Amino acid sequence: MADQDDIFAPYDAPAGGWGALAATAKALRRQSVVARGSKALLAANQPEGFDCPGCAWPDPKHTSSFEFCENGAKAIAWEVTDRRVTRAFFARHTVSELAAKSDLWLEEQGRLTEPMRYDPATDHYVPVSWDEAFAMIGRHINAMATPHQAEFYVSGRTSNEAAFLFALLGRLVGTNNFPDCSNMCHEPTSRGLPLSIGVGKGTAVLEDFEHADMILSIGQNPGTNSPRAMGTLREAAKRGARIVVFNPLRERALERFADPKSTQDMLSSGAKIAHLYCQVKIGGDLAALKGVMKLVVAADRASRAAGGPAVLDDDFIASHTHGFDAFIADLDATGWDEIVETSGLSRATLQQVADIYCAAKSVILMYGMGITQHRHGSENIQQCVNLLLLRGNIGRPGTGISPVRGHSNVQGDRTVGIDEKPTAAYLDRLGAVFGFEPPREHGHGVVTAIEAMIRGDVRVFIGMGGNFVAAVPDTPLVKTAMRRLDLTVGINTKLNRGHLVHGKDALILPCRARSELDEQGGVLQSVTVEDSMSFVHASGGLLAPASAELKSEVDIVCGMAKAIFIDRHTNIDWDGYVADYDRIRDAIEAVYPDLFRDFNTRVRQPGGFRLHNPASERIWKTASGKANFMVFKGVAEDPARAATPGLLRLATLRSHDQYNTTIYSNDDRYRGIKGDRMVVFMNAADMAARGIKPGAKVRLRTIADDATPRVVENLTAIAYDIPPGSIGAYYPETNPLLALSHHDRLAETPAAKSIPVLAEAMA
Template sequence: MSEELKIERATMPAGGWGSVSEVANILLDQHVPLKDARLLAHQNKPDGFACVGCAWAKPAHPHPFEFCESGAKATAWETTSKAIGADFFARHTVTALESWSDHALEDQGRLTVPLRWDAATDQYVEVSWDTAFAEIGAALRDCRRDGTVFYSSGRASLETSYLYQLLARMYGNNNLPDSSNMCHESTSVGLQKTIGVPVGTVTLDDFERTDCIFFFGQNVGVNSPRMLHQLQAARRRGVPIITFNPLRERGLVSFTNPQSPLEMLTRAETAISTQYHQLKAGGDTAALMGLCKAILAADDSARADGRPRVLDTAFLAEHTDGFGELEAAVRACPWADIERESGLTQAALEGAAAIYCRARAVMAVYGMGITQHRNGVQNVAMIVNLLLLRGNIGKPGAGVCPVRGHSNVQGQRTVGITEKPELAPLDRLKELYGFEPPREKGMNTVEACEGILAGRVQAFIGLGGNFVRAVPETALMEAAWRELPLTVQISTKLNRSHVIHGKASYVLPCLGRTEIDRQRGMPQAVTIEDSTACMHGSRGMAEPVAATLRSEPAIVAGIARATLPPNRLVDWDGWAADYASIRAAIAATWPDIFHGFEARMWQPGGFRRALPAAQRVWQTESGKAGFTVPEGLPGAPDMPADPGALTLFTIRSDGQFNTTIYSNDDRFRGVSGSRMVLFMAHADMARLALVAGDVVTLRAATQDDTERSVAGLAVVPYDIPVGCVAGYFPECNPLVPLWHHAKDSKVPAVKSVAVLVERSGL
């Protein structure tokens, strides 16, 4: 076991003094000047800047401090005084940097100058912006049009995203994978199919009107802590919160509000979950089948006794189809199968269903614990099934609430970042800009990885993110990545995707969202879409860390000018100089969503795009909301049935955001000093003759020709379902086969991977 690793039992609530301490520590650690620390008072405010972290909704009437611990860390990480230029890279070869941890790489600070990898010295060297653009443009012109990938993380604004998708399509392809492909594409597919919209139907107002909340596979205390304000208010009204999650996450157990002086002084806690069901990893469909089965039984009992029906029969008749098929499947599904696959008892599921049946308006909140499974799309459809039984979509206080990850990942899709040509306004783009957009389907994330492994991809442009670290199949991907003819990364900080690079590699440093973006002397603003489909303006307020940085719109425009032939209808220079002109172009492309864009972007609470399902208008093939019959209950049907295998699911700590690692500590799970740990149930440890601190190797229990393993993991006893183990993302990514992804959506199924545990040294 690592000498730095320390394990203790964590009992603290989310929020509270622990959160305050964490915020203070990162501000000090990142040497954030006092004037920039004051920026936090403007975070997520109508006249301030949108958090660069999660996508949770921005209220019209914000709290005095409308930021959470995670958001404060994201802001501190971006406004750090630490910075690196050409001199840093003169001291370090890229090969040497490969041995650095994710935390160490990003902790060096902000990138400040454009860089090009020099093969002779194995170092990144400074290059002028004009030279970088010219060389990148020349290389892209020599590539096959279908062999270039334009990837984007969820950080980029609506304005940048619009320019980026136009660049890709004018270049000649729809290869526009984004971080949504790795998390909520199962949502986009599942909701579109069942209710006719690809996003959730819930707004913040619904939290004030609901009388029951079901939570599935989402860690609110780490991934969207500001939601705890809505959950605390609901609990104070007596609203039950029913949680289904393999781990007892602190944010779903209890919360001390840091903005309440009384709670901070008295250390008072609000219990969040009124029922907490620790289902097996991958047991979501089975648990939802159990809930539906119990609801049908309750309806049968009501009918027999002459009481009002439990099912909303009027809603079912008018607004849905497929109920009969689902009903038959649910009634035929044995409780024994449900209990085996979910890891929950019939009594527990009937107890949760009883609460659901008594509620007038139910919301279902879920995260990547639902979507990142082989049956991720099916899981989403099963949540819709549950809600439809009692008409819990399209009325106040009810609906489906997928919690998106990065701050504008949903908005990027709204303005055209999609590999699916049927979802992009190609005819309108043709009309506006006088070119023939490509009509062939582009690559999603998994397909881009497949293309890289097969040698079909010649160039990779990354608009933010840390692609090579975030994707599965780490060993094969890193080897293939080095064979790419061209890699370009638009980034704020150094990461693994820079030190594992293509044969020609460029790193282009950009302004962060918190920084003042001046173009021709005029400060610019950008816009983002939050997790509830509301659009918000955002103004950077910190002085840029270096005068040499360029904005994301300016960088995208620079690449476009150097790559594409001139087009009198496309004013890249004008767009890069005045973002209001980009918003005008967005409004001209989607007038039904973005009419009056410039005025409405500063509306408190944002302006919401129309979501027909929220008004019970179903834009599906049948014109109704559709029930779906699941194909089966197992969560990972493509994994081999090895009797000695355990089911691994990956998790994130309170010391990280996506692939950004702020620290090696996870106070909510009592781990500090290392992320190389494996959380195990006591019973599984006893079966394998392991004790706390033993160092083990995980091997993927797959039957193909690829060896997948992660060594050096210290065993941590934990309250986790027997037969399941948990480890951190992205450290466990090498165990995930690229072919192990959600059916229909191709989201990597990192929440259910069969693994074998071996004691190190044996």
């Protein structure tokens, strides 16, 4: 048995601060790009620079010289590294050899430099020309029995321009199969939120955080996943806003944070962030929200009975909402015993939250994947909206709901057409602008795409960025299915696991990074992205590309299109789009004339522009014409599993040295882990009940409806401050435990934050 102390030591310093500065410098040195990387960092998130490839937190109107965070710096350092993966590298290593390497090792090899083709005779990737690669794609696409045998996957790194053309390409092929990274993270926002307020985006903007009296943070760890948000929270806490946190783990940044841009913070122990930290059980957010709302309604009833003022916003509820009576009836029918048991929070703690909420004039609720990646992720979000509606906390200054997106343009990709369930209005406009009849049948998201692969109904997979194989549920099943495909294509900047789990034919197509110059026909081009608060702004690189052989994402999409449609759709000027990205933006405006009016003009304004968000103006694009109080019966995350003896709920986690599936090191500074990712965080009482000692090796088994064994072994047990019945471990290492069938029923998002498992000590 290992000693827990060998890999774990609690972190007592504030998040950010000197630790963040040291980590930034270390990342630049590790990639041997101190000068080049520093130049890139100074241009990140600047009006005339490029958008950080990390999170989607918006840029302030008045930028400083340093608009990057520690993890953004790591992402940029990883991107501008001086290491290269050349044809000589692939000649030295078979694919089988590479497949045995860790994800960290693969990423550390550096930037891809030229297109490569898999050679089954030698088990090597070998060089291929761009024209040959595009021709191979064209042959495979045109040989399919039906257009629905192709999957067009998109990562949130993809620009609006490339995503728009990729969506056009797929629909010209004849399918709406567009699985994308949103399916795995914020799809409940896209599907569940519109039923409440009529739009699948947040309503709050940065200025609202300057006026909020209370900020409720649910299911997120911004210190790691969106560190630039911490500056906003720090300023809010400093001026007296009450910040209340619901999260199973005590994330260090939400307790105390030192802003590296603040001399005062750097010379002190930082600023206290959370006024109240509520460690809710995994799967208990919905119960906690219902408990708070019951107490708010009770406070309103008590005040009225005593002749006092209303606590609820009667005028707002009457004028702007629908379903209030049914909602209240459900709250009244929900018992306190089940609320307390399921949430893991006492009634007294929930009363504290309710008191803060009732006293606040303006409230923002911000949330992350800690509540979206659940069986009832959509319902979790709808209950968040219900809480805000009670006191009119949407559509006025200092209020709103704020989904914190985890990838820099995941929201923008969806806006410009990457959607497996497109609206009829979008398809009508797309068909009218480009002169064809788009497919109307709904396509595949991630879950249904994997199901189709397993059935053998997919022949071609084209991935625009990302690391699909490492990110998805049921990893062993997916690997087997991917290897049966006729063709897999990975459009990436760096080597990753997806290139090593490939089809019979496989291509690696290297693209330019966002920090690199994109010159077409002697003219520098820029792309656009949309942040998590609906602002669209330009992004232009400044560094020389890592290789002369690299193409932009736009160029790659258009190259594929010309090869696929060599004798069809000749009215589309693909070469013209490559030569001038303004033409792509003109086409986007033509398809979305209201949303992107004067696109090329407005995006050239400093900071860009915000897309119209009706709910921010209390215009409700719902079937009722109002914001809807949504009813969810009961409080249980998964009632069928609740009584299983020994049940634990596993949340898969991202370490602080990680961005999505990209691993920067095996450390997790804020959680105190050094040099190991095969760990499981457990409550001490849960460990004792199972005979598991700190440092012991643990086996986790999934409780699922099918007979497929799902096991991960050799996880080191760490006694940690986490609620009883809740455990945490890193992804992608524990993705094999996530059953494909374990997902949100409306959004089909895999429930990676609440996997039912059993834990046992290994002999």
